[in-house]
Amino acid sequence: MQRLENAPFTLQYTFRQYDGCEPVAEVSRRMTVVSSFADEVDFGGARWRVELAWCATPQDADGLVCEVQVTALGGDADNVSFAVEAVWEDWSTGHYVMLPAAVYAGNRFKGRRIVYPPVPEDAANMGPDAPPLISDIPRLNIGPGPSRIQLTAGEMATPAICIRDPNRNLGFVWLTHQQTAKGDAGFRIAESEDRTRAVVSLMAPMVREESVYGNTRMDNPSDDCGADFHSGDCLEFAFHLHCFAAEDIPALFARFFALRKTMTGPTAYVHQIPWSAAFRIQEDEYNARRWNDEFGHYAVGLMQGRYDDWQIGWVGGMMATYPMLFQGNALSRERARRNFDFACTTQAEAGFFWPVHSNGRCIGDYFRKDDGGNWLLVRRMGDALYFWCKQLALLEAQGASVKPEWRKAPRRLAEALVNVWNKHGQLGQFVDLHTGDVLLGGSTSGAIVPAGLALAADAFDAPQYIETAQAIASRYYRDFVLRGYTSGGPGEALQAPDSESAFGLLESFVMLYEATDDIRWRDYAEAMAHQCATWCVSYDFAFPPESEFARLGMRTTGTVWANAQNKHSAPGICTLSGDSLFKLFRATGDRRYIELLRDIAHNLTQYMSRADRPIRTRLGLPGDRDAAPVHPPGYINERVNTGDWEGKTNVGEIFFGPCWPEVTHLLTAVEVPGLYIQHDTGFLWAFDHIDAELIGGGDEELVVHVTNPTPFDANVRLFVESSADAKRPLGQNALRDRPLFHVAAGAAVVLLVNRRDGAVSFK
Structure with a gap:
């Protein structure tokens, strides 16, 4: 049909038969895009009829809807998968490839198989000018050798693949549903050895050949298999295929943002517990189990290990205090104030804060050393500055007292961050917390730093901070947003693409727009919001019926994948309320931003365990999983496993223990209007x-x-x-x-x- 007449690929269908997960036979036939296509073929012991019905998408002028029906007319065929494939004969490594929440820029970065939590381990991968390094995650090969990505629908936030052809300035978005009657669908892209040809496949059921992804490793044997067909069996599924002008990578993201829900429709919301009631449950849990009275601070966990006590920024330290000051009870407010006193004792001479504190001991961020070395994740300092300044403004608005040292500490931190920028022309991902020297460069780890500096400029009457904030944000837009990814937000995912720095950068762009009234920042914020949306699940995943999440009727729309390494979605943004989307709606009038925010904020509370709706923690447990430990009221775990990176039996399951989404939950109650x-x-x-x-x-x-x-x-x-x-x-x-x-x-x-x-x- 005319909508694909300029497409630089041809379409074919392919049957594959497997021995386990290894292909043993296949047949492909060229297809024409006509309103009704039909063909018959013998394969794998059966006679097949393949029918594709094409029509225009109702939403726009650049897409096609295809209804696929594959019928076994006679005979039996075991372990078979069917694919619709786009064959690109004019391919290059310059083609941009994105699979939502899984692959950005093809994940074509240097990769290493490093045990979790991964950190650079040799000098060649360190320093301010080191190229991006990722763990052994699904990716297109940056060097010679095989180059292939194969993912099930559950390993993505939306079952889709998006490609931009730089030679023709064309974009392509291919969407489908999660399920078929014969198993979940999935996408595969395989490049030729010389990278001049690629085959993009929509497969049903998805069979990942040879290996599947497990935490930081691609060498886990695949246990996938195809489906068995008997005479009369029918496989049916649908997809949308869009081809459109895309002058740059942000244009591809903008188009996907408009299309991400077109196959699944509007979100179906289920009301369970209002935010005010959920806040009180969470607050009680924090005061009962998270208070470290010896040192006077809220812990990020249950204080059972070094990373389970105090961590500033990233997962909650000096962030959970904000909602407590905002609307907590008298005990919560008093304890929140004590956090300021404690945090001040952890500030190093250069102005940075030690990232971790446990049992009276300050610890750095380098996981391979017992004391964490002198490494400091820059993202932590951005979070600390941003939330500290927010709380200073709140305390002053409330008429509460503010100790001089509470104002001195963030001012010193702001100066330390400005010094890093002035000295290195970047913030890096990790710096030396004693000197500010960049230990590992690149990334957008400091994505929220411009927002923090903008607040500091107001708090300390220091307009020079706004100038630095704009310079940093401009560099991030040029070097990362225009290239279609952000990275470095988490401290334990190397420089894999991530949503944490994406949402942090959105916060900064919105903050700068409000601070300067410069429309450029509003435009940058919109481009960033489109990228952020790719990390947010756009539909309700169908969990295995025996899983805990299926029992509870969990809805995945609005959950957010943290990064491309830790392959699970999570309740909420790590670690923000998302109110920047509300501000962006106000600035633009585009309701899609508050629709995305409602998906995230409304659906977060269902993942909180309650006395009337306890959540069992069965991940990894053998035997009688119904006897698994139950989360106490107020606990929220980070796992929303729609993929099988921890094994097929753990899809829809969680481990025991509270996590950072509790902080996001508290922030939501005080930053998003009901x-x-x-x-x-x-x-x-x-x-x-x-x-x-x-x-x-x-x-x-x-x-x-x-x-x-x-x-x-x-x-x-x-x-x-x-x-x-x-x-x-x-x-x-x-x-x-x-x-x-x-x-x-x-x-x-x-x-x-x-x-x-x-x-x-x-x-």
């Missing part, structure tokens, strides 16, 4: 576990019906403004003065909103 209303336009948007409907009103008022269908009382944070107000910067602590309104469990209230000034009363 209900948003524009009083002049009548637009409303519910983020919390409530239903809100505009049921009447005229020129004078809006009548809004709000229902709480959950068994928990709700105190909902209300944000009312005009459409004109929405164009103004929101700033920090934006919800502090926004009112709460109460909706009893299972009850409803009616809000009357004045259309002129936004005043709210209750009917």
Whole structure:
């Protein structure tokens, strides 16, 4: 059909038969893209009929919908897989390849098989100018030899592959569903030895040949197999294929952002517990199990190991304190303040903070040394500066006292980060915490540093910080966003592409737009949001029926993959609320940003264990898995295993132990409004576990019906403004003065909103 007439590939279908996971026979036939294609072929002991029905996608002018039906007309065929394939005869290593949450820029970086947690282990892979290094993850080969990626649908945030052809400035997005009646689908891309040819395959069922990925390793034997067919059996699946102009890589991401839900449709939300009720459960759990009274700080875990006690930034240290100060009880607020005192004792002479503290001992970030050496993850310092300055502003707005040393410490940190930039022209991923020298360069580990410097500029009346922030952010956009990936956010994934630095960079771009009113930063923020969306699951994965997550009816839409190495999704962003998406919506009026935020924020709470809905921790346990330990109320684990990187029996399972999503959960409650209303336009948007409907009103008022269908009382944070107000910067602590309104469990209230000034009363 005409929509593919300029496509630089031809289409074929292929049958493959396997012995275990090893192919023993295959047959391919060229296809034509016509409204109705049909063919018959003998293969593997059966006679097959292949039918493809093509039509235009209803959403746009550049896509096609294809319905595939493969029928065994007679005979039996064992261990067979079917594929629709695009054969590129004009391929190069310059073609950009992205599979959501799994592969960016083809993952064509230098790779090493390093045990978890991986760190560089030789001098050739260290230093400020070292090339990007990743562990042994699925990737296209940067050197000679075989070059192939093969992934199941569950190993991606969206079952899709996206490609940009740099020779023709064309983009391609190929989407499908997770399941077929014969097993889950998947995508494969295989390059020729000389990299001038590539075959991209949509396979059903997906069979990963030879090996599958396990944590940091690609040498795990594959236990995949094809499907058995008997006479009359039918395999049916559908896909969308889009071909469009893409002048650069951000254009490819923008198109995917528009298409990511076209096959699965809008999110189906299930209300379980309002944020206010969930916050109290989480707060009680933190005060009961996370308080280190000896040193006076909240721990990131259960204080059972060196990384389970104090870690600043990244996974929660000096971040969980913010929501406690914002709306915690008296005990939480008092304890949050003590964290400032403790953190000040861990600041090194150069101005950086020691990253880890356990049992009275400060520890560095180099995992191969008992004392962690002098290594410091830059991302931690960005988080620390950003959240510390947010909390200073909050305390001052609350009229609370602020000790002089609480202001001196972040100022010293800001100076230390500026010094690294001025000396090296980069922030690197790891620096020497005593000198600031870059130990491992590159990456966007410091993605949130510009946001922190922008806040520091205001806190300390230091406009020079804004200048440095803009220089850093501009470099990140040029060197990473335009190349289609970010990296270096996690401290234990080398420089694999990751969402943590992506969302951190989004935070910085939005912060700079609000601080400078320069439209360039808004545009950069939109491009970054499109990349961030690729890390967010766009549909509800069908878990194995015997799994814990299937039992609980867990919905995966809105969960976020942290990075391309640790192949699981997680509840929420590591470690942010995502309120930058709300600010971006206000700046642009594009509702897709708050739809993405609602997916992330609303669905996070289902992963919290509760007394009325306990979550069993069965990952890796043999025997009677129903007798597995149960998470106490308030625990949230990071695992949302839709892929089998920890084994097929662990899809939909978690291990015992609380993790960083609890911090994200707390942040969500204080940074994302429960209900948003524009009083002049009548637009409303519910983020919390409530239903809100505009049921009447005229020129004078809006009548809004709000229902709480959950068994928990709700105190909902209300944000009312005009459409004109929405164009103004929101700033920090934006919800502090926004009112709460109460909706009893299972009850409803009616809000009357004045259309002129936004005043709210209750009917």
